[in-house]
Amino acid sequence: MQYSVNEKGYYGNFGGAYIPEMLYPNVEELQQKYLQIIYEPSFQAEFQQLLEDYVGRPTPLFYAKRLSEKYQTNIYLKREDLCHTGAHKINNTIGQILLAKRLGKTRIIAETGAGQHGVATATVCALMGYECIVYMGAVDIERQKPNVERMRMLGAEVRPAVSGSQTLKDATNEAIRDWINNPADTHYIIGSVVGPHPYPDMVARFQSVISEEIQEQLLEKTGHSNPNYVIACVGGGSNAAGAFYHYLDQLDVKLIAVEAAGKGVNSGFSAATTYLGKPGIIHGSKTLLMQTEDGQIVEPHSISAGLDYPGIGPIHAHLFDSGRGEFFSITDEEAFKAAMMLSRTEGIIPALETAHAIAVLENISFKKDDVVVINLSGRGDKDLMTYITRKEEFMSK
Amino acid sequence: MHTQTKIANRLTTLFETKKKNLLNIYFTAGFPALEDTVTILKALEKSGVDMIEIGMPFSDPLADGPTIQQSSEVALENGMSIKKLFEQLAGIREHISVPIMLMGYLNPVMQYGVAAFCRKAAEVGVDGLILPDLPFDEFNEFYSSYFEENNLSNVFLVTPETSDKRLKQIDESASGFIYAVSTNSTTGGAKDLKQAEGYFQKLKDANLKNPLMIGFNINNKENFDFACHYASGAIIGSAFVKAIKDSNNLENDVQNFVAGLR
Ligand SMILES: Cc1ncc(COP(=O)(O)O)c(C=O)c1O
Numbered sequence: 001m002q003y004s005v006n007e008k009g010y011y012g013n014f015g016g017a018y019i020p021e022m023l024y025p026n027v028e029e030l031q032q033k034y035l036q037i038i039y040e041p042s043f044q045a046e047f048q049q050l051l052e053d054y055v056g057r058p059t060p061l062f063y064a065k066r067l068s069e070k071y072q073t074n075i076y077l078k079r080e081d082l083c084h085t086g087a088h089k090i091n092n093t094i095g096q097i098l099l100a101k102r103l104g105k106t107r108i109i110a111e112t113g114a115g116q117h118g119v120a121t122a123t124v125c126a127l128m129g130y131e132c133i134v135y136m137g138a139v140d141i142e143r144q145k146p147n148v149e150r151m152r153m154l155g156a157e158v159r160p161a162v163s164g165s166q167t168l169k170d171a172t173n174e175a176i177r178d179w180i181n182n183p184a185d186t187h188y189i190i191g192s193v194v195g196p197h198p199y200p201d202m203v204a205r206f207q208s209v210i211s212e213e214i215q216e217q218l219l220e221k222t223g224h225s226n227p228n229y230v231i232a233c234v235g236g237g238s239n240a241a242g243a244f245y246h247y248l249d250q251l252d253v254k255l256i257a258v259e260a261a262g263k264g265v266n267s268g269f270s271a272a273t274t275y276l277g278k279p280g281i282i283h284g285s286k287t288l289l290m291q292t293e294d295g296q297i298v299e300p301h302s303i304s305a306g307l308d309y310p311g312i313g314p315i316h317a318h319l320f321d322s323g324r325g326e327f328f329s330i331t332d333e334e335a336f337k338a339a340m341m342l343s344r345t346e347g348i349i350p351a352l353e354t355a356h357a358i359a360v361l362e363n364i365s366f367k368k369d370d371v372v373v374i375n376l377s378g379r380g381d382k383d384l385m386t387y388i389t390r391k392e393e394f395m396s397k
Numbered sequence: 398m399h400t401q402t403k404i405a406n407r408l409t410t411l412f413e414t415k416k417k418n419l420l421n422i423y424f425t426a427g428f429p430a431l432e433d434t435v436t437i438l439k440a441l442e443k444s445g446v447d448m449i450e451i452g453m454p455f456s457d458p459l460a461d462g463p464t465i466q467q468s469s470e471v472a473l474e475n476g477m478s479i480k481k482l483f484e485q486l487a488g489i490r491e492h493i494s495v496p497i498m499l500m501g502y503l504n505p506v507m508q509y510g511v512a513a514f515c516r517k518a519a520e521v522g523v524d525g526l527i528l529p530d531l532p533f534d535e536f537n538e539f540y541s542s543y544f545e546e547n548n549l550s551n552v553f554l555v556t557p558e559t560s561d562k563r564l565k566q567i568d569e570s571a572s573g574f575i576y577a578v579s580t581n582s583t584t585g586g587a588k589d590l591k592q593a594e595g596y597f598q599k600l601k602d603a604n605l606k607n608p609l610m611i612g613f614n615i616n617n618k619e620n621f622d623f624a625c626h627y628a629s630g631a632i633i634g635s636a637f638v639k640a641i642k643d644s645n646n647l648e649n650d651v652q653n654f655v656a657g658l659r
Contacts, residue, residue, distance in 0.1 A: 020529035021554040295505030
């Protein structure tokens, strides 16, 4: 079984590039050039240096002693929350801005849900002197205010997406429409392993630094580069793809993907795509998708803006379909409680997205000598308002 | 490469008999009200349009600007679906003689089943499909036989950025006509058509085997005439949808809109 992308841009039955002709020249250019560009020595040198000196890589792999005691196993936290801007998202935006430069583009657009990808994009645009426009759902602009202000301070224009559920899906629609209207000068920095080929593979490659480091760090700390489990939350699935990447073919490593169940998978307010979705097409990719019988895309729900997406990257649809990945879903409440728990157990306030990955510890029974790596995809500063205002609702139960 | 059987339907017949100033009007099925679909079809036929493109509403219309986004949203709220549309179109050929195309995004068609969709479309008297996010290679590899079996034309889009080589490939696979997107934009844009003159001229000189229709950004008689100078005709969508959006008398408003273009 092949878990990485094939030459046509598919992961098993999923992937491809289902795009209108208006996007074809840009997407085709990326398909033809992305591998060549990103493996050029000069690109790699610049990329690696920025990851080291600007992002702060390698990020630590932290043995979480008290958490390990609580769950009677050995838990390591991959500290992507310590990346510059506070999440893994910047690994990808550094890569894509260097790519945009080599493609001769002068204007950058992006979509964002939690605002982490928007901030990471605004950051690299400031760093490189690029014009930057970030589309963000009007609902998300409300619930992730600090990130909106950060983007503006970094010089980006934040444009509200007011259609549909006014969340990540709609912001992505608006970004794609912008690209259709501005094909010549604009590069679209997609924030997850979604979209038409080659985006899912390109973003996964930029994020693969996460599992590359985990391998080295685990080897040094435990004598083995393979853990028993790698756990990550999945919105589109970029932090998970990065954390899984070098383990895809290591079948002794269990890959655990955690989706947002929202108010419950059967509540009608959920974003648990593998549970609720069927194969379909969203944002140029064939993947699992929450949709009606008539093929209309269903509006998802999650307390976490970064997981509030009705699809999933095609790599994850394939991991699910093939059984290589094991998928769990975690409710708003479980995630919220896990965030509180991690804060007090390890002194780390996680992003709400990340809290879903933490919460799954309750659902898996580990052996005492298992080695469990959780990808701590981001920090919780951006979610402070939610943590304050909804504490009573969730923690009194 | 498969060898294409010749598709012959109302659309291909139209292009054989009329070569200039063809007017194709787009509207969204189930908008403004769910049961307006057939009323609008009849009014369009009566007003003398040459062909009609029925939009199948989709929740996430990536290639559309605000007007068609909104009409799609309302149509879906009204209860429009592919199933419902086929119900509305049953028997339509007793009233409508102009070619009818269905335009929409791939996902709803995929959920219906592409083979079943093509069969049903032909059964109700549809002549062709426009599915902008159906990749060209995938069409050739998997779907072209369904179109041929049902005598359905498949219309592909080209844009100012489409390379000459790809234009030739698309022309080889298309049947019915080539849909030339006038400028780099989503539907309902307001870019100046004059900027596209060079591109239109290039298309006109390309000696395509399929007729050419120009669409997007065409919203009045002046633009329509300009586009017709380079192509067999032109397609008007958003401007028409806007014109009937708040209509109290569809028949009159459709008549007036079309009269204004002729
Ligand atoms: C901290 C954090 N984790 C996870 C995600 C979800 O994205 P992905 O599934 O692509 O990693 C986001 C998205 O905004 C995020 O900010």
